[in-house]
Amino acid sequence: xxxxxxTIKDIAKALNISISTxxxxxxxxPEIHPDTRSAVMRLAEEWDYQPNQLAKNLAxxxxxxxxxxxxxxxxxxxxxxxxxxxDAAIQAGYSVLVCQSNESYLRETMQIxxxxxxxxxxxxxxxxxxxxxxxxxxxxxxxNVPLVLFDRYADNMAASKVMVDNREAAFKATxxxxxxxxxxxxxxxxxxxxxLSNQRLAGYRDALTKHGLYMGDQYVFHCDYTQENTLMxxxxxxxxxxxxDGLLTVSDRIAYPxxxxxxxxxxxxxxxVAVVSFNNEPLSSLFSPSLTSISQPIQEMGxxxxxxxxxxxxxxxxxxxPETTVMPTQLVVRESSLRMxxxxxxxxxxxx
Amino acid sequence: xxxxxxTIKDIAKALNISISTxxxxxxxxPEIHPDTRSAVMRLAEEWDYQPNQLAKNLAxxxxxxxxxxxxxxxxxxxxxxxxxxxDAAIQAGYSVLVCQSNESYLRETMQIxxxxxxxxxxxxxxxxxxxxxxxxxxxxxxxNVPLVLFDRYADNMAASKVMVDNREAAFKATxxxxxxxxxxxxxxxxxxxxxLSNQRLAGYRDALTKHGLYMGDQYVFHCDYTQENTLMxxxxxxxxxxxxDGLLTVSDRIAYPxxxxxxxxxxxxxxxVAVVSFNNEPLSSLFSPSLTSISQPIQEMGxxxxxxxxxxxxxxxxxxxPETTVMPTQLVVRESSLRMxxxxxxxxxxxx
DNA sequence: TTGTATGCGTTATCAA
DNA sequence: TTGATAACGCATACAA
Numbered sequence: 226x227x228x229x230x231x232t233i234k235d236i237a238k239a240l241n242i243s244i245s246t247x248x249x250x251x252x253x254x255p256e257i258h259p260d261t262r263s264a265v266m267r268l269a270e271e272w273d274y275q276p277n278q279l280a281k282n283l284a285x286x287x288x289x290x291x292x293x294x295x296x297x298x299x300x301x302x303x304x305x306x307x308x309x310x311x312d313a314a315i316q317a318g319y320s321v322l323v324c325q326s327n328e329s330y331l332r333e334t335m336q337i338x339x340x341x342x343x344x345x346x347x348x349x350x351x352x353x354x355x356x357x358x359x360x361x362x363x364x365x366x367x368x369n370v371p372l373v374l375f376d377r378y379a380d381n382m383a384a385s386k387v388m389v390d391n392r393e394a395a396f397k398a399t400x401x402x403x404x405x406x407x408x409x410x411x412x413x414x415x416x417x418x419x420x421l422s423n424q425r426l427a428g429y430r431d432a433l434t435k436h437g438l439y440m441g442d443q444y445v446f447h448c449d450y451t452q453e454n455t456l457m458x459x460x461x462x463x464x465x466x467x468x469x470d471g472l473l474t475v476s477d478r479i480a481y482p483x484x485x486x487x488x489x490x491x492x493x494x495x496x497x498v499a500v501v502s503f504n505n506e507p508l509s510s511l512f513s514p515s516l517t518s519i520s521q522p523i524q525e526m527g528x529x530x531x532x533x534x535x536x537x538x539x540x541x542x543x544x545x546x547p548e549t550t551v552m553p554t555q556l557v558v559r560e561s562s563l564r565m566x567x568x569x570x571x572x573x574x575x576x577x
Numbered sequence: 578x579x580x581x582x583x584t585i586k587d588i589a590k591a592l593n594i595s596i597s598t599x600x601x602x603x604x605x606x607p608e609i610h611p612d613t614r615s616a617v618m619r620l621a622e623e624w625d626y627q628p629n630q631l632a633k634n635l636a637x638x639x640x641x642x643x644x645x646x647x648x649x650x651x652x653x654x655x656x657x658x659x660x661x662x663x664d665a666a667i668q669a670g671y672s673v674l675v676c677q678s679n680e681s682y683l684r685e686t687m688q689i690x691x692x693x694x695x696x697x698x699x700x701x702x703x704x705x706x707x708x709x710x711x712x713x714x715x716x717x718x719x720x721n722v723p724l725v726l727f728d729r730y731a732d733n734m735a736a737s738k739v740m741v742d743n744r745e746a747a748f749k750a751t752x753x754x755x756x757x758x759x760x761x762x763x764x765x766x767x768x769x770x771x772x773l774s775n776q777r778l779a780g781y782r783d784a785l786t787k788h789g790l791y792m793g794d795q796y797v798f799h800c801d802y803t804q805e806n807t808l809m810x811x812x813x814x815x816x817x818x819x820x821x822d823g824l825l826t827v828s829d830r831i832a833y834p835x836x837x838x839x840x841x842x843x844x845x846x847x848x849x850v851a852v853v854s855f856n857n858e859p860l861s862s863l864f865s866p867s868l869t870s871i872s873q874p875i876q877e878m879g880x881x882x883x884x885x886x887x888x889x890x891x892x893x894x895x896x897x898x899p900e901t902t903v904m905p906t907q908l909v910v911r912e913s914s915l916r917m918x919x920x921x922x923x924x925x926x927x928x929x
Numbered sequence: 930t931t932g933t934a935t936g937c938g939t940t941a942t943c944a945a
Numbered sequence: 946t947t948g949a950t951a952a953c954g955c956a957t958a959c960a961a
Contacts, residue, residue, distance in 0.1 A: 228721065232954055243932045248956065258930055273716070278694040279640070280954030283631045283937045299656035307650070308679070320691070323675050327660070339672070342630040364625070369580065452859060485863040507804060511837040513865055584938055595948045600940065608946055632938030635953045 231272045240264055251276070282344065291534060292340035293349045294324045294333060296377065300478065301506040302523065303351065306375065309527020310349060317535055319346075326353040328450070334361040347371030347534050352379060354450060357418040369544050371537035375530050380420055385533040386549045387526055391421050394519045394554040395428025398473055398501040401517070401556060403436050405499050405564040407471025411444035411462050413455065413483055415475045422447075422475050425503070429473055444469050452482045459486040470498055477504045480516055484561070500561040514560035522552050583624045592616055603628070634696065643886060644692035645701045646676045646685060648729065652830060653858040654875065655703065658727065661879020662701060669887055671698075678705040680802070686713040699723030699886050704731060706802060709770040721896050723889035727882050732772055737885040738901045739878055743773050746871045746906040747780030750825055750853040753869070753908055755788050757851050757916040759823025763796035763814050765807065765835055767827045774799075774827050777855070781825055796821050804834045811838040822850055829856040832868055836913070852913040866912035874904050 233251065237244040242261065250257045250265035251274075268274075282288045291314055295303040307323060314321050322345055326333035333353045340348065348365060350372065359379045365372050366383055375387040402410050412429045415422035426445065433439035443465075446458040459482065462469060474480040480502035484494055492498055494514050502509070505520030529550050537545050585603065589596040594613065602609045602617035603626075620626075634640045643666055647655040659675060666673050674697055678685035685705045692700065700717060702724065711731045717724050718735055727739040754762050764781045767774035778797065785791035795817075798810040811834065814821060826832040832854035836846055844850055846866050854861070857872030881902050889897050 234954075244955080245933080245957080246931055248954095249931085252956090256930055261930080273720075275690070275693050277635075277696060277954050278691075279631045279635045279696055280937090281956080283629075283635055283939090283953090284955045284957085286937060288631070297656075298650045298659070299653060301651055304649075304651035304656070308677070311677075325660070325663075338627070339630075341627050344629060344631055368625075452863075481860060481863045485865075488865060508833060508860065511804075511833045512863075513837075513840060586938075596939085597941085597949080598947055600938095601947090604940090610946060613946080629938050632953090633940075635937090635955095636939040636941080638940095638953060 230277070231274050232277070233274075236265060236268050236272070236274065239268060288344045288346060289319050290322055290343070290345045291319050291347045291349060291531075291538075292322045292324065292337075292343070292345035294326055294336050294340070295351045296326050296328045296353045298323075298325055301508075302376070302504050302521070305523045306351075306527050306530075309524050310531055313528045313531035317531065319538075326356075328354040330355040330358065337361055337365065341370075347373075347538050349373050349375065349530055349534060351375050352377040354416055354419065371534055373530050373534045373537075375526060377419065377421060383547050385537070385547045387530045387533065387552065388421070388549075389519075389521050389526075389552050389554045391424035392428035392431065394503070394556075395425035395473065396432045397428075397554075397556055398503075398517075398519055399429045399432035400436070401558070401562060402471040402473065402499055402501055403432065403438065405471075405495070405562055407469075407499050407564075408438060409444065409467060409469045410438065410471035410473060411446070411469035413458060413462070413472065413474040413479050414445055414447050415479075416449055417447055419475075425473075425475055448475070448479050450476070450478060455479050455482040456486045459483040460490070463487060463490055463492060468498075472498050472500045474500065474502045477502045477506045477509050477516060477518055480509075480518070480561075481512065484512065484514075484516070495561050495564045499564050501556075502561075505555075505557050510559065512561075517559045517562035518557055520555045520557050522554075526552055582629070583626050584629070585626075588617060588620050588624070588626065591620060640696045640698060641671050642674055642695070642697045643671050643699045643701060643890075644674045644676065644689075644695070644697035646678055646688050646692070647703050648678050648680045648705045650675075650677055653860075654728070654856050654873070657875045658703075658879050658882075661876050662883055665880045665883035669883065671890075678708075680706040682707040682710070689713055689717065693722075699725075699890050701725050701727065701882055701886060703727050704729040706768055706771065723886055725882050725886045725889075727878060729771065729773060735899050737889070737899045739882045739885065739904065740773070740901075741871075741873050741878075741904050741906045743776035744780035744783065746855070746908075747777035747825065748784045749780075749906075749908055750855075750869075750871055751781045751784035752788070753910070753914060754823040754825065754851055754853055755784065755790065757823075757847070757914055759821075759851050759916075760790060761796065761819060761821045762790065762823035762825060763798070763821035765810060765814070765824065765826040765831050766797055766799050767831075768801055769799060771827075777825075777827055800827070800831050802828070802830060807831050807834040808838045811835040812842070815839060815842055815844060820850075824850050824852045826852065826854045829854045829858045829861050829868060829870055832861075832870070832913075833864065836864065836866075836868070847913050847916045851916050853908075854913075857907075857909050862911065864913075869911045869914035870909055872907045872909050874906075878904055 233244050233247040237247045247265050250262045298304045311321050322340055324336040330353055333356055373385045378386050414426055446462055448455045448458050474483055494500055502516055502518045505518040509516035509518050533548055585596050585599040589599045599617050602614045650656045663673050674692055676688040682705055685708055725737045730738050766778055798814055800807045800810050826835055846852055854868055854870045857870040861868035861870050885900055
């Protein structure tokens with residue numbers, strides 16, 4: 226039960242002028258007489274006039290709005306990315322409509338549909354865990370809807386992408402474990418359809434192979450990102466006849482429960498098992514032991530994502546060639562992987 | 578560069594019928610001839626017609642949309658609340674527009690403004706940390722805009738609210754510490770303008786007073802929810818001439834860095850300092866020691882929040898009297914506060 | 930400097 | 946069962 230909001234028509238009627246004059250005054254067009262303008266402004270102020278954005282957008286056939294769909298805002302990485310994306314978008318005069326897919330393919334397609342109906346001018350998208358079929362995204366591309374994927378993308382799609390070099394990062398992380406004396410290194414991966422997880426798996430294999438430690442994927446277990454599942458996979462891992470002495474996890478969200486499960490089993494970290502992970506959430510430094518993790522330049526990734534989208538949004542002559550930006554990562558070493566106290570010992574192992 | 582989307586006008590022209598017929602067919606009105614309907618549907622399907630939501634909303638003067646503003650989606654509590662709110666809203670046929678205030682009063686007022694312009698029909702709001710002046714919310718109330726506050730609300734506002742009994746919960750938590758042998762109990766509170774923090778403070782005082790342990794607020798320190806600040810406050814707390822032997826924190830997000838800082842200082846938890854907190858984030862069970870925390874019924878709170886809003890949205894005769902729902906909490910006891918191994922010893926202390 | 934008229938894509942109220 | 950036509954609130958080309 227609220228009274229009808231005031232419109233430019235109300236103001237025009239009250240001031241006995243035309244609605245176009247009110248419209249122009251409100252928008253600060255230069256041709257308006259100062260007296261007229263101030264009268265309009267005064268009344269608008271007094272009545273707390275709020276322009277109807279729907280009508281505005283409809284009239285201009287533009288919304289200056291971009292749709293952002295992420296799997297889950299409770300993951301630090303995604304909510305941080307959202308903040309960065311929002312800042313960059315606002316800076317460029319765009320506003321943002323946020324949706325979560327809740328890791329569901331169905332929900333993802335529905336959100337795309339909804340945003341499309343809401344006339345967003347472009348999409349920033351990170352695929353859900355359950356998305357293996359990408360027809361819904363392909364449809365956007367076919368329609369020439371500006372689109373940038375980040376982090377969770379799919380291969381073989383003619384879309385702009387922003388990501389880190391997952392393979393290289395995993396290689397780096399795995400080699401760090403090897404340098405710290407690990408010989409049987411396990412990988413708690415994400416679901417098999419996650420490209421990012423597979424790339425990290427590849428980097429993990431690369432490092433093991435390079436150091437003559439690769440023995441098939443017997444130490445690779447897939448997690449579905451739930452706490453319960455990770456606890457189970459970790460226990461399974463530790464019950465292997467030859468349990469691992471090093472662990473790489475695809476995300477801090479996987480590492481936390483994994484470390485918990487190991488500690489419960491009396492496994493000492495890093496002495497029995499050294500752990501390295503991905504994402505470098507702020508909380509990772511607060512765990513005990515603090516967690517070594519690959520950090521991604523979230524701030525820059527958000528800005529770059531928006532930049533690639535703006536390129537498409539503001540292109541005047543036809544569709545633009547998709548562009549992929551690979552951002553650097555950084556290994557942040559903490560207690561969970563620093564096994565050796567002595568640099569000499571470290572060097573000894575490496576040269577042996 | 579995308580081609581103009583297809584409209585009902587396009588379909589009408591192609592089928593040589595009127596736009597009203599197309600509109601009716603698309604919306605499944607019963608009076609349409611089956612042949613006409615199927616022809617329309619076929620073409621709509623083929624051309625992937627997407628109704629323009631802006632135009633739809635403008636024409637109906639209804640958006641069936643509610644605006645949700647929270648301080649920060651990276652807090653577990655808020656992103657979980659959002660999920661619950663979204664589910665309940667969708668169920669009731671509403672969609673949700675989400676914004677973050679980023680704990681800024683200015684941003685909060687801007688978001689309200691934006692959502693108002695976007696014609697949301699009601700608000701669900703949790704105030705930012707920096708919001709002490711509530712004129713912006715009062716203005717909504719005056720305009721009879723349906724509104725429900727949750728968790729972070731302000732006193733003396735004629736709005737519907739959903740929250741937990743913070744005072745009682747803090748009392749319960751503090752008494753739990755006392756029962757576990759703590760005698761000098763500190764409270765890491767939130768900013769002084771946070772009502773919720775002050776209520777918890779009151780409950781903390783109640784419990785101390787009841788047990789003859791209250792010695793003024795020398796053990797009360799205020800945090801601003803950043804990690805750095807919490808680390809500092811904790812160190813200050815532990816440097817007191819008589820450091821505390823029990824700690825209550827206003828949020829798990831405060832407890833994590835506090836526990837970290839104490840552990841760094843060699844303080845043993847719970848033996849030297851027992852810790853109890855608020856929110857019961859899923860991660861709290863994974864920390865070592867695992868964190869005792871007050872849990873709030875997030876799922877139910879979200880549903881209740883939406884229920885109270887719907888009551889206002891669907892009221893036909895004038896504004897509705899604001900309603901406040903206080904939800905129950907639960908103390909989830911974990912390692913961080915379980916100091917005594919023996920029940921006999923525990924009973925001994927209590928009866929002494 | 931201001932007003933008139935038209936359009937944005939839909940819904941809804943009349944007639945037919 | 947269908948079709949004109951007028952809203953919805955605003956922007957804008959063109960006239961005045």
